[in-house]
Amino acid sequence: MQSAVRLIAARGSGSGNTAVYRSAVEIKLNPGWKTYWRYPGDSGVPPAFDFSKSENVKSASVLFPAPSLFEDGAGGHSIGYKKAVLLPVHVVPKDPKKPAVLRAKIDYAVCEKLCVPADANLELTLPGTDSANDTVVDTAEALLPKMSSVGDGGTLAIRAAHKEAGKGKPKIVVDVAAPAGAAPVLYAEGPDAKWALPVPEPMAGAPAGLQRFTFELDGLPPGENGAGATLRLTAVAGDKAVEALFRLD
Known part of the structure; x- marks a missing residue:
């Protein structure tokens, strides 16, 4: 395995019609491997997210911290991440009085000298009150442009x-x-x-x-x-x- 993916949850923000459940997709990479930004540059594969099977989710927005630029081995440049990365996910619930069940199908690529397709099917209940991962999600959000x-x-x-x-x-x-x-x-x-x-x-x-x-x-x-x-x-x-x-x- 060249990578591993998981969902984590943090304390939500707002209330009522402005409620947002905060989560993040964490992608861990083996040394020497990289993955791609929402726009991969001259070559590469951007990650794709499907949240359509979630429950009590009106919308889910994936946010991308600032990436790095690296040579793609073919004379061009790719854009992405060389280390583990947390992609914040802001979830707007249909009913803010109830938890949301976030189900994510994720397709992405990891590359060393060659690129390897990867995928994950993840599920996490978001009550909007979790706090164990507040610090790491706060840090990821601070890196957003x-x-x-x-x-x-x-x-x-x-x-x-x-x-x-x-x-x-x-x-x-x-x-x-x-x-x-x-x-x-x-x-x-x-x-x-x-x-x-x-x-x-x-x-x-x-x-x-x-x-x-x-x-x-x-x-x-x-x-x-x-x-x-x-x-x-x-x-x-x-x-x-x-x-x-x-x-x-």
Whole structure:
């Protein structure tokens, strides 16, 4: 076995119509193995979650801590996790006065030199009052990228983004501010899983104190030119991460 998966529960938040039962999917990996983010980059398989057989669950949202960038062995880069990872799951119950039974079918991949498909069928009752795993779930939630806007200030921020016309396909240019001594990494996602944007690459030419990234507007669905689409940009530096939405002209 190259990996193991389990569900854990933590104390819920809110009450009544705002109640949320907090849980997490924990993926443990053997040394040297890795698994993938919601967008795997140039190669890889993103995890898929099916909660349709759950009880008293109105919705279940899987949240992803900031990932790492690594070479995929084929000249490109993949995006994911090299160590054990906790993916927080926020569950909205149909009836907040009753426990929820979370049943999760999970399909994912783990890779060393070759990728191996993996799956798990898990079940956990969520009363909304569990507290034994509060600390580990709190820690996982603290690693989630913070929502921001293009142009925000701060030590880690996506300061600017624009589209440039070129001889070939248009390019997206993004300037990122990061704490002193930290080398930021940028990820770009399209509006849905049909998009497969390239991994942004660092380049010269940014104003002082910023790192500039660029990527071609490539990997779009057939017949799509990108006009009016909203991209999600995620900047990571150390244990900090921010996300911002950028609408294409």
